[in-house]
Amino acid sequence: MSGNIKFEDLHLHKDTDAISKALYQKERVLCWIMTTPKNLDVKTRVVRDTWSRRCNKVLFMSSVTDPKFPTIGLNVSEGRRHLTAKTMHAFRYIYENHFDDADWFMKADDDTYVILENLRYFLTSQNKSEPVFFGHHFKTIVKQGYNSGGGGYVLSKQALRRYGEKGHDPKLCHPDGGSEDAEFGRCMENLGVRTVNTTDALGRSRFHCFTPEIHLEGGYPKWYYQYDANGAKKGADSVSDYAISFHYVPPQKMYFLEFYIYHLRPYGIVSGTQELNRHVKVKPGTLIQPHAK
Structure with missing residues (x-):
């Protein structure tokens, strides 16, 4: 499967x-x-052409505006030292320009892969009016912990409102410096936005800061055992059947995941809604609420 493959080239099941x-x-x-x-033609193009198409709205945030891609240029210098500023500016831009366009607001990197259907399934058990945010939970640095930036994190509408109203205060939210995800997590805590457990009913992880292979095989770096709030588990029994995100996914592997998730099927096995109801017949337009977690 070459790097030039397009999502449209893949056969779609009915x-x-x-x-x-x-x-x-x-x-x-x-x-x-x-x-x-520098990543637009290498990484970001693939994100644009694969999973991000399933978002209700998608914005690509960079340091330079590129109307052809398109990207939104933020008034921030590039480099890891300024990732905090990029995140703070991005959420400020979204609050001021797109607050009414969504109920939930997700930040992801250009090497994050997200399964939007599973994210929405998880969100049906959450309340957008509560000041909460979700992701791969780390338990260090911030009192309540914070969510991995690479694994992607999601703010409720109320969380974004609090950031929009008070996040400009440098005493609450550092404008730049430090580790982006930790600093934003500290900002959320200072604004009264809570981290929430995102494991499924069996205690399996949904958001992931590494590739699927790493979470299946283990072999985590030493720091991860100190950071992960759920015990740095590994193996197929530790990853939710309704996993939401994975990080450090290179472009070609994003195409592979598109194929495995949305196209490869074991004949004779019906899957996709077992956790909702194994025997229900769904009519078009019917919404089934998930079991409480």
């Missing part, structure tokens, strides 16, 4: 997608992707 379509309308997700000019 699946019954009434539930995912209903959730698309009910749980509106704005995705913003942190990127750089």
Whole structure:
């Protein structure tokens, strides 16, 4: 599978997608992707052409405006030392320009892969009016912990409102410096926005800061055992069947994931809504609420 493959080239199964379509309308997700000019043709193009198409709205945030891609240029210098500023500016821009366009607001990197259907499924058990944010939970640095930037994190509408109203105060939210995800997590804590457990009913992880292979095989770096709030588990029994995100996914592997998730099927096995109801018959437009977690 070459790097030039297009999503449109892949055969589409005629699946019954009434539930995912209903959730698309009910749980509106704005995705913003942190990127750089040098990554547009290598990484970001693939994100644009694969999973981000399933967001209700997607914005690509960079240091330079590129109307052809398109990207939104923020008044921030490039480099890891300024990732905090890029995130703070991006959420400020979204609050001021797109607050009414979604109910949930997700930040992801240009090497993050997200399964939007599983995100929306998880969000049906959450309340957008509560000051909460979700992701791969780290338990260090910030009192309540914070969510991995690479694994992607999601703000409720109320969380974004609090940031928009008070996040400009440098005493609450550092404008730049430090580790982006930790600093934003500290900002959320100072604004009274809570981290929430995102594991499924069996205690399996949904958001992931590494590739699927790493979470299946283990071999984590030493720091991860101190950071991960759920015990740095590994293996197929530790990853949710309804996983939401993975990080450090190179462009070619994004195409592979598109194929495995949306096209490869074991004949004779019906999958996709078992956790909702194994025997229900879904009519188009019907919304099934998930079991409480």
